[in-house]
Amino acid sequence: MKGKDWEPLFGRLKERVAPSTWEELLRARPDLAPLVGALKGAGVPPPEEVLFDLVGPEGSVIGQGLARWGKVVLVEPGTPCPPGGVCVRFENAPGEVAREVKDALGSADRP
Numbered sequence: 001m002k003g004k005d006w007e008p009l010f011g012r013l014k015e016r017v018a019p020s021t022w023e024e025l026l027r028a029r030p031d032l033a034p035l036v037g038a039l040k041g042a043g044v045p046p047p048e049e050v051l052f053d054l055v056g057p058e059g060s061v062i063g064q065g066l067a068r069w070g071k072v073v074l075v076e077p078g079t080p081c082p083p084g085g086v087c088v089r090f091e092n093a094p095g096e097v098a099r100e101v102k103d104a105l106g107s108a109d110r111p
Contacts, residue, residue: 035097039094044101075090
């Protein structure tokens with residue numbers, strides 16, 4: 001096997017060894033299972049980061065994000081949006097939030 005022949009094998013191995021960010025989020029916040037299910041069902045890719053500090057303009061922590069895809073940040077109601085971020089607040093039904101995240105991901109890629 002050469003070069004790209006290894007990529008599918010490595011991807012499957014990586015999935016078995018390292019927990020996905022979805023699993024990480026569910027372990028820490030099992031109450032978010034309906035939301036994670038809706039996000040996965042809508043085809044939203046696994047987030048790059050979960051349960052992280054949001055930092056304000058002065059460098060202080062302003063809240064905690066639930067999940068992050070580039071500039072798109074999923075936060076709970078009342079949590080401020082970090083500077084330069086595109087926030088989606090988890091204040092509606094999981095299916096609606098999943099659509100909002102998917103739309104935000106699409107618009108965040110456009111200039």
